[in-house]
Amino acid sequence: MNEDGTVNRAALPAIFNPEDLNALEMAIQIKDKFGGKVTVVTMGLPAAGRVLRESLFRGADDGVLVTDRRAAASDTLATSYILSCAVKKFNPDIVLCGRQAIDGDTAQVGPQCAEKLGMGQVTCVEELIDLKGKSVTARRATGHGWQEVRCKLPALLTVVDTANEPRVSGGKRLMKYKNARTPAEVAVETKAANAGADETTLKKLTEEACNKLKAKGLLIKQWDLDMIEADLKWCGRDGSPTKVHRIQSVVLTAKESKSVDPGEDGIRSMIRELIVDKTIA
Amino acid sequence: MIGVNRNGQVWVFAEQHHGKLEDTGLELMSKAKELAKTLNVQLGVVLVGSNIKTLGQTLVRYGADVVYLADHPLLEHYQTNSYTKVIFDLIHKYEPQICLFGATVTGRDLAPRIASATKAGLTADCTDLQIGEHQAGKDGPVHKNLLFQVRPAFGGNIIATIINYDRWPQMATVREGVMAMPVPDTSRKGEIIEIQVHLKADELPLEIIKEHRQDKKVNLKASRIIVAGGAGVGSKENFRLVWDLANALGGAPGATRAAIDLGFIDRDHQVGQTGTTVRPSLYIAVGISGAIQHQAGMQDSAKIIAINNDPEAPILSLAHYKIIGDLNDVVPRMIKAVKERA
Numbered sequence A: 001m002n003e004d005g006t007v008n009r010a011a012l013p014a015i016f017n018p019e020d021l022n023a024l025e026m027a028i029q030i031k032d033k034f035g036g037k038v039t040v041v042t043m044g045l046p047a048a049g050r051v052l053r054e055s056l057f058r059g060a061d062d063g064v065l066v067t068d069r070r071a072a073a074s075d076t077l078a079t080s081y082i083l084s085c086a087v088k089k090f091n092p093d094i095v096l097c098g099r100q101a102i103d104g105d106t107a108q109v110g111p112q113c114a115e116k117l118g119m120g121q122v123t124c125v126e127e128l129i130d131l132k133g134k135s136v137t138a139r140r141a142t143g144h145g146w147q148e149v150r151c152k153l154p155a156l157l158t159v160v161d162t163a164n165e166p167r168v169s170g171g172k173r174l175m176k177y178k179n180a181r182t183p184a185e186v187a188v189e190t191k192a193a194n195a196g197a198d199e200t201t202l203k204k205l206t207e208e209a210c211n212k213l214k215a216k217g218l219l220i221k222q223w224d225l226d227m228i229e230a231d232l233k234w235c236g237r238d239g240s241p242t243k244v245h246r247i248q249s250v251v252l253t254a255k256e257s258k259s260v261d262p263g264e265d266g267i268r269s270m271i272r273e274l275i276v277d278k279t280i281a
Numbered sequence B: 001m002i003g004v005n006r007n008g009q010v011w012v013f014a015e016q017h018h019g020k021l022e023d024t025g026l027e028l029m030s031k032a033k034e035l036a037k038t039l040n041v042q043l044g045v046v047l048v049g050s051n052i053k054t055l056g057q058t059l060v061r062y063g064a065d066v067v068y069l070a071d072h073p074l075l076e077h078y079q080t081n082s083y084t085k086v087i088f089d090l091i092h093k094y095e096p097q098i099c100l101f102g103a104t105v106t107g108r109d110l111a112p113r114i115a116s117a118t119k120a121g122l123t124a125d126c127t128d129l130q131i132g133e134h135q136a137g138k139d140g141p142v143h144k145n146l147l148f149q150v151r152p153a154f155g156g157n158i159i160a161t162i163i164n165y166d167r168w169p170q171m172a173t174v175r176e177g178v179m180a181m182p183v184p185d186t187s188r189k190g191e192i193i194e195i196q197v198h199l200k201a202d203e204l205p206l207e208i209i210k211e212h213r214q215d216k217k218v219n220l221k222a223s224r225i226i227v228a229g230g231a232g233v234g235s236k237e238n239f240r241l242v243w244d245l246a247n248a249l250g251g252a253p254g255a256t257r258a259a260i261d262l263g264f265i266d267r268d269h270q271v272g273q274t275g276t277t278v279r280p281s282l283y284i285a286v287g288i289s290g291a292i293q294h295q296a297g298m299q300d301s302a303k304i305i306a307i308n309n310d311p312e313a314p315i316l317s318l319a320h321y322k323i324i325g326d327l328n329d330v331v332p333r334m335i336k337a338v339k340e341r342a
Helices: A018-034 A046-058 A076-088 A109-117 A171-177 A183-193 A199-215 A264-276 B023-039 B053-061 B080-094 B105-118 B240-249 B257-261 B314-318 B327-340
Strands: A039-043 A062-066 A094-098 A120-132 A135-141 A145-152 A155-159 A221-223 A243-249 A258-260 B010-014 B043-049 B066-071 B098-102 B122-126 B128-135 B142-152 B158-163 B170-174 B191-194 B206-213 B225-229 B252-255 B282-286 B303-308 B321-324
Touching: A018 A046, A018 A094, A018 A120, A018 A155, A039 A046, A039 A076, A046 A062, A046 A171, A046 A183, A062 A076, A076 A109, A076 B105, A076 B122, A094 A109, A109 A120, A109 A155, A109 B080, A109 B105, A120 A145, A120 B080, A120 B105, A135 A155, A183 A199, A243 B128, A258 A264, A264 B321, A264 B327, B010 B023, B010 B105, B023 B043, B023 B098, B023 B128, B023 B142, B023 B170, B043 B053, B043 B080, B053 B066, B053 B191, B066 B080, B080 B105, B098 B105, B105 B122, B105 B170, B122 B142, B142 B170, B225 B240, B240 B252, B240 B282, B240 B327, B252 B257, B282 B327, B303 B314, B303 B327
Parallel strands: A039 A062, A062 A221, A094 A155, A120 A155, A258 B321, B010 B043, B010 B098, B043 B066, B066 B191, B098 B170, B122 B170, B225 B252, B225 B282, B282 B303, B303 B321
Antiparallel strands: A120 A135, A135 A145, A145 B206, A243 B158, B128 B142, B142 B158
């Protein structure tokens, strides 16, 4: 945690959010069946380049890392604003996201992006049934069973973990893209490989390495907030209406508690006690 | 976005499907009523649907001071865009200071869409709501009478209190069972305001082709005894022990999110912040370490038994009966002892 109660993301590994893998799988299946191109957009620290590389291994055509210090401390509203600015650049027919992230579990960024993109939304998609003309048909969980709905395109779908079994990285694709890097990753690696070099030299070496990767089609796109034409007023801390008032460690209140011997006698006497006090009818 | 409106009401979205009100919305009304009293404002309830006029009076009995009733054929089935438009317009017309939604599938589809359109903050899955004050920095201004949105935070045993002091309404979602169901009072009087709805079918991007209703496989909230298993149970086969003990006690089987993610049991059985909050007479935690998100959903149980082979497991500090041992030995012994009692 940072002092202001926001999460210190630099201290955490950048992982592929599980339900986002289901969303990627659905995107690749759509491409296989109906054609099109799969682009993966992620926002995070430079380390999130790993997620884009994994997407390429699994079958994505392209990836973009949106990374910018000014995006730090974004809540779901600011995050959805930044992501939607990046997504707009591609003018997609379908946007797929995982239903929710495993850290906050809020399930808010998908619908918030859909609103900002002016798209219809279908949340909790369990199956993509058809895609034709200008609409997508899908089955979604409602909490009381399911619905089959048809939504006009462009549309945003959030995908649940039961929708499919995400494919593993393809061997050929892994070989092809294992050296793909974002410029930010190239900078980190160049610095590590040239300890003691001055800033100017590092900058030059990084640029050379990036150009080499670019020539091979292995330089992953990296955009900052200016490149996606984001209005800074809606980004990062300023763009986030929710703030942390306080963080408390939970002090567990010791209840009147008994240690019970795990043997037959101990268990039997506990059950007897619960029958006597009518906890067990 | 609306500005800070200290005279604004406290609002609850009363979710209904096919003319039946969801428990979560009603439960939220009891908490919202408390918040409204503290703030000295009215409790407003938003009801959206088709042929639902009779539900307005029901909501008054449950505690609504004002019911905003939007009744229109195109609102018969929940749809993100139509419901968002109606509620967005209402928020801008009446400027409530707080808007609360149940964290149901519908609430989690609707609330973020409205928050985004309104450019207001939204906190998901709160486990408590209070009114309090906040000072921004040591010498900063003091904001009084804010909604404290309390929820377990990212990682570890940490509770975060979230606030939104400038871009209102203050919005939050709350899971099922977290708040107590209010008792209806037939003598209560309230105002029902019928809203003019302007919607056109061709403006809506969605069409519902088929609907299949299936009730939850288990009603944890109504169970007096819950036997819940965690990742420590080890396998789906071994989860049979949890079922057997629940059956022997006439209780219901529950589970942690980890056990469900491992495929041991269906998601309907989840107890915790993102599942159901329960308050049974007896809660038996089998192979559950006790993440705070799980504790949030069961800590108010009258009696808690925890079985764990790790003497350091956090769940043990909540337990009235701690059993440190192998669940594969302990659970069969418990089943035997229960069966012997007759």
